[in-house]
Amino acid sequence: MSTHVFYVPSINIMGKGCLQEIGPYIQELNLKKALVVTDKFLMKNGIAGKLLTVLDEAGIEYAIYDEVKPNPTCKNVHDGVDYLQAQNCDYLISIGGGSPQDTAKAIGIIATNGGHIKEYEGVHKSKHKSLPIVAVNTTAGTSAEVTINYVITDEERKVKMVMVDKNSIATISVNDPELMVDKPAALTAATGMDALTHAIEALVTPGAYPVTDATALAAVEIIFANLARTVKNGHDIEAREQMVYAIFLGGLAFNNAGLGYVHAMAHQLGGVYDLPHGVCNAMLLPFVEEENAKYVPEKFRAIAKAIGLNVENQTDKQCADFVIESIKALSEEVGIPSKLSELGVDEVDLDLLAENSMKDACAPGNPFIPTKEEVIALFKKIL
Numbered sequence: 001m002s003t004h005v006f007y008v009p010s011i012n013i014m015g016k017g018c019l020q021e022i023g024p025y026i027q028e029l030n031l032k033k034a035l036v037v038t039d040k041f042l043m044k045n046g047i048a049g050k051l052l053t054v055l056d057e058a059g060i061e062y063a064i065y066d067e068v069k070p071n072p073t074c075k076n077v078h079d080g081v082d083y084l085q086a087q088n089c090d091y092l093i094s095i096g097g098g099s100p101q102d103t104a105k106a107i108g109i110i111a112t113n114g115g116h117i118k119e120y121e122g123v124h125k126s127k128h129k130s131l132p133i134v135a136v137n138t139t140a141g142t143s144a145e146v147t148i149n150y151v152i153t154d155e156e157r158k159v160k161m162v163m164v165d166k167n168s169i170a171t172i173s174v175n176d177p178e179l180m181v182d183k184p185a186a187l188t189a190a191t192g193m194d195a196l197t198h199a200i201e202a203l204v205t206p207g208a209y210p211v212t213d214a215t216a217l218a219a220v221e222i223i224f225a226n227l228a229r230t231v232k233n234g235h236d237i238e239a240r241e242q243m244v245y246a247i248f249l250g251g252l253a254f255n256n257a258g259l260g261y262v263h264a265m266a267h268q269l270g271g272v273y274d275l276p277h278g279v280c281n282a283m284l285l286p287f288v289e290e291e292n293a294k295y296v297p298e299k300f301r302a303i304a305k306a307i308g309l310n311v312e313n314q315t316d317k318q319c320a321d322f323v324i325e326s327i328k329a330l331s332e333e334v335g336i337p338s339k340l341s342e343l344g345v346d347e348v349d350l351d352l353l354a355e356n357s358m359k360d361a362c363a364p365g366n367p368f369i370p371t372k373e374e375v376i377a378l379f380k381k382i383l
Helices: 023-027 040-044 047-057 074-086 098-113 185-204 210-232 237-257 261-273 277-295 297-307 316-333 347-359 372-381
Strands: 011-014 033-037 061-065 091-096 133-137 149-154 159-164 172-175
Touching: 011 237, 023 047, 033 047, 033 074, 033 098, 040 047, 047 061, 047 091, 061 074, 074 098, 074 149, 091 098, 098 133, 098 149, 098 159, 149 261, 159 261, 172 237, 185 210, 185 237, 185 261, 185 277, 185 297, 185 316, 210 237, 210 297, 210 316, 261 277, 261 347, 261 372, 277 297, 277 316, 277 372, 297 316, 347 372
Parallel strands: 011 172, 033 061, 033 091, 091 133, 133 172
Antiparallel strands: 149 159
8 A cells, every 4th residue: 555645734724804814823833023025016016014914913023025036046045044044033924926935935944954045956855844934825826835845046057946845834824815806817817827737737647646636626626617707807706715725725736746747847937038937837738738648548537527528428538638628728718828939938948948847856747758859849839
């Protein structure tokens, strides 16, 4: 019998208005002073301010580090560590999407383990648990608030380093859809397609097992029913709340089953071109799954059923074709670009992109391991 380990934060607070309820949970941690990790955009538009009001009302002491970039860098991390130490902070509260969440995880790991963040690239490289993290999520997509993964850009090598580290998981995750209502449609679309990629990659990976399948399939069903609604109307709070549940479920799935080549390739596009991660995933997803379906066609039957196909008289291949066409249709409906060339990607970089994809920590989770030529061919399909 094989053994599976299921990682999840100790406390997960979710639902409309739940941000207002987090004070007592933070106080129960009995910590002294938080470093609030966020970015300039969230400080400017008042989203971070909503959290700070809650902290002020609960009498929670904090300092603010708001230098996080959309694709956070090694410099972001080490500047954050320096500031954390200068301010005598003993835990972290992150607010934002994947970028502040990942930065907080990296700061937390360096604070307790020392060294340079580059030393932690790969799987379970740290010895000690991160500082406690309260992860307040503001985007329906990355699931960074519940996972053991984080991604930091090495600005010298232009590579997105993937860290998979059980010691980096947050202590408390917070998912309040009210923090997401003012997100631009394009960001809602990108992060929602990122969530769909998490769920589908978690379903087709050899690391999948019944618990991760159940959470991933639920996520697929909810995303297909609600993503277009949230893109059309960001203030549709019911659809936003459903997307909160979807990202939580999908996050639990890939956190414990793994990912594959969609993420391995998307990370390189982000590292070299600084492109939005969710957009890269959405563009790659149908084409990578088209190849995966040749190796594990049976995995697509349950996905097709979750999307709404009556699978009774369908072959595995027909189910896979339906899934791939449905992904393309949803991408188009929510306004994802169809060509990388529109985003400034150049054919001369494909060799480097493919080579780095093959070294990515997500690559081994794919149902088959492509050759470099096959990876280049996949990139070319969306160039």
